[in-house]
Amino acid sequence: MARPTVVCRIAAIRANKVKESRRSVCTIN
DSSP: OOHHHHHHHHHHHHHHHHSSSTTTHHOOO
C-alpha cells in the first residue's frame, strides 16, 4: 500500500545489509 519509493528505499537498505539481489524488487517497482 505504501508508495513504491518507500518500498524501494526499504528494499535498498535491506539489500545493503543482507547484500542480496533485493535491488531487483526496486527495479520492478
